[in-house]
Amino acid sequence: MNPSHYYIYYPVRIGLEGDLARVLYNAQADLQARTGISGRVLRKADDPWTWMEIYENVADVAAFDTALEEAIERHGLLRFVDEGACRHTERFVPCA
Template identity: 45%
Template sequence: MNHCLYCYFKADADDAALLSRLRALQSALQARTGVPGRLLRRRDDAGTWMEVYEGISDADAFLHAWLEISVECGLAALSRHEEWFQPLA
């Protein structure tokens, strides 16, 4: 069964350094896990950002890689809220 991770957090709407670190995270994650990521922000609140990862076959391995690479990319201190979903049968 595939899983999806939706992770949201607050950021400055134009934080170019954070955006660069998030793109590095997603590039490294895709290289390590094969799962591409997307970055979104709320339409009505440009300071709420979201990472989206879909099609995750091994949620535990992905989470481990996501946390490890987050540290490597300088994102460990970012207060992110994770939401995990899976398809309905």
């Protein structure tokens, strides 16, 4: 089975970037400890309030989904998402 690659993007509440960076670092460390998958964080080049988390080479999608949702809840990540918006998750697999 091909590994999955997660791309999760969302608009950040303006003024909370520093707090989000710290909480997201802790959430990703927690997620890596539970799943072995390390994450990366990027900001959109022309919109610094749109952030993206990237998690690559996820072999066990069901277990990762559960661990990710638990990390989001445990670390309160949704409080940093702009009001009225949500986290968008896209999952990709290799073509061949």
